[in-house]
Amino acid sequence: MYHEHPLRILKYSAKNIWLLIFPFIRGLRTYHFSKDFFYTWIQGAWKDLLVIGAIILFGLIRWFFSIIDVHENELIHRDGVFIRVTTHVPLANISCSTVENPVHLGAFGARRLSCDTRAGIFKTADLKMLVNESTCAAIMKHIPDTAEKNKAAELKRPSWLSILLFSVFFSSGFSGTVYVAMFFFKGGDIAHDIISMSLSTLTKETAKLTDKLLLKIPAMALVIGAFFIGSWFVSFVVNLLRYAGFRIETDNKVMKVSYGILNRVEYRIRLSHVNYTDLRQNLVMKLMGAVSLNVSCAGYGAVKNRLPVLMPVKKEKDIGRGLEAMGIVGGVQNTYKARIAGAGSYLLLPIIAAAAVHPLYNATRGLVISFFPKLEELLHFAAVMAEIPLIWFIIVKAAALLTSGITFYDDSILIRCSKWNSFHTVVGDRKNVVKVEVEQNLLQRMSKRCAVSIWFGSEEYKRYKVKALSEADGLKIAETLGCGISLRNTEISR
Template sequence: MTARKLQIFYSRRGCIMRREHPLRIIRYSTKNLWLLIFPILRGAYHFTSQEDIIEWFQGAWFDILVLLVIFGYGYLDWYFRKFTITEQCLFVQEGFFYTRKRCMPIRNISAMTIEHPFWLRPVGGAYVYADTAAGRMDSTDIKLMIRIRDETIFLSEFPRIRRGETHHYAHRVGFGRMLLFSVLFSSSFSGAVYMSVFWFQGGKIARDLINQFHVAEYLSNISSGVADKLQGIPPVAVTVGILILFLWLISFVKNIFRYGNFRMESDTHLLKVRSGLLTSRRFLIVNQKINFVDIQQNLLTKFSRIYTLAVNCPGYGNEKGSIPICMPILTKRELATTLPMIFPDIRITKNQLRAPYSAWWGYTYKQLILFVAMIPAVKFACQLLPQVEDVISFFGTMIELPILWKLVIQIVGLITTGVSITDGRICVRYCKGMAFHTIITNTDCLVKVEVQQHIWQRWFGTCHVTLYFQAEITKKCKLLTLNYQDVQELFAEFIPKEP
């Protein structure tokens, strides 16, 4: 159906074409409009008399005209951008010089998100995101800033939870568990990412704030005071420790505000997730569009037998640093009972193929080499620069700790990594970075199997296997040092027999 026919179709059915929230005019005017506030405020700060104001207006008429043109263009862009939704389609029309019409069939939508930012609530605004399996990972197929009163038309046309069904499941996560989740999944690296965004995007403003509040001076005084009480630890080491703790705290607070008040409800057709303290988000996820289930753990939760249940679905968890969680914290017993309720066809199976313990070198050689090499490197640096021996020794220890942590992860990965295929379902266990993953999905979602063999692996009959799963960004799972003959038998459908 062409765009013109769509427009006639909707008009005949009496569908009301709605416009976005008027606040969207600012976004359409210019993304960097806020930058104009600073020169205006700086100029207004120096106004001392009425003559100065008149003189400023006489010289700034051209700037004011340009500003009116910018806002006028934004208003026209907002006025001619309209949308409507029916049982069949989400329809968006935009443009006044060049008109573009987009139609997204409801049956193809994989996830819809309704977001209520705290700064939009006073003006009655909200965001709606609609995604399909087509499109880029870092962008949304359709994004609208709507009035809150228009939210009901999206909820009425999108599939709803059927609470009378056998597989209906609902759960609300308590604050204690969300606190535990935020503690376990917060990291200094995530906090550093947010600080870098603040630093580089804020530019001079961020540096001026740091200088104005004497942050560097306070940090130096605190570090010196703590170093005096903790004999043998240099002040620079205390400073680094405070910064790491501060960055972790930023990530922790961010997780609390994002995943707090977490609620999940599901049936055989739809998965609904609500979360957020200041900014409330509601995710509507179509079960049939979910690519795979991802059970995640880190080293602490691995030993504690605590699991995080996540899903991979286009449109859910696309933001950087966010985890597409379905259930944040589950014990082993809760996982066994909850997983069949949410996903009736999903089962965790034992490994049919795993790496032998004799393959320990392939899992740990990088960490062992780095750990051993750091010892003479630190000693050499201390002899070369004896005046800062304490600082070098401290940082050497700080570098060795994550290497040792990763070594333990690799050893656990050797024990747990494996794969099984049963009744058209594939279950893959592997470790990546600092996390352990268990991927469960249909074999139809396995799009490619890549087998790698080094020269020495041919002698021992082993290989590395990389599995690629269907997703917006193809999911890659690498399994190390598996028996080559067993791999050929298990993945006979994907690996042709050698002549």
């Protein structure tokens, strides 16, 4: 039988913080403009101390009644004073257990321990505890660990360079930040002659700065641009600290991942509970042949601001090495590919949007010249800036058209698809597929094409959609996954 760490008393006490309303009301009642106010107030201070004492006492009682029991097969947590809540978690059902060791808690010998099962629909841990080191060790002794003799030999520790690249790419949208900053720097430059007088007087210092640097950028635009670059840099440093010291070990049953400098986190993931693995790329990573390996498993990446990343950055050609236990095999080609003839499904909307920029620019230019002639150059710049992401989007979708598809091998399914500007290669066990949807609009019906969407059983409701597949391929995929879907009022043979 174990108790939580005494620091937990503070959290339990905080729940009764509302009781401070009584000292506050007493303070208001005794308050009056006189030199005797302090003496009047201090005379009744014992009542305030009594309330604070009661708050801490309630926290202490609540902590005392929070009891953890570890049995051979299950973990039991008893909580509550008046209303008793007893939670039984069978150890075999724990998908992921997490030990967090933040510096500020480490100084008191405390650790955050959470266990998550596949129950529920939200990405929250089923059991969260603040325990001391010895209790944590005693509980973790019952959680399966990687066996030394079965460890995958070829699973290399990610290099510092890969962590650095990962932090660059996944820090609040690197390209987005560069784009927004550029928008403000360059846009500000153009707008200088028009609006600098009103904006650069915002603060004298920033105006002086722009003059000194001989930049024709208004102070406000400079500040906003610098803010975006600065926030990205902060995000980059935070990510670097968060994922530094990344370490991964696996055998055929358990995967152990640990990372972080200021808050070292250790995850133990039961491989049989992994819903699917997701190899993510953006266009730059795709061109460089790099992938970021993510995993969908209850509890992994459930902590706020953490990505369910398993390999920060890995070369695409090396992806199969050491990850066979997770069903990942390198060099697998698409059996069912997106058809080039169905390019419209991927490219139509981005092309329409990109093509619409020029007519819109022309249409509004006349109005701007008539009413705000000074803003013409700014409008031109805005049109160019709007065109850039749309052309980028066309390139992304063209790449998606060429690479999207679905493959079956062994008991696994591999889906290559794209969502917005990212590419996903999803590998999962066929039995984890919970829903299949074959979609056909009027044009697709005429050209005998369709889109196939697949959902895996997980706490998140995520759709992976491959468009522009041939109708026969779509039905065959559904049939392979055990779904008898008919698109033309004829039953397919099963």
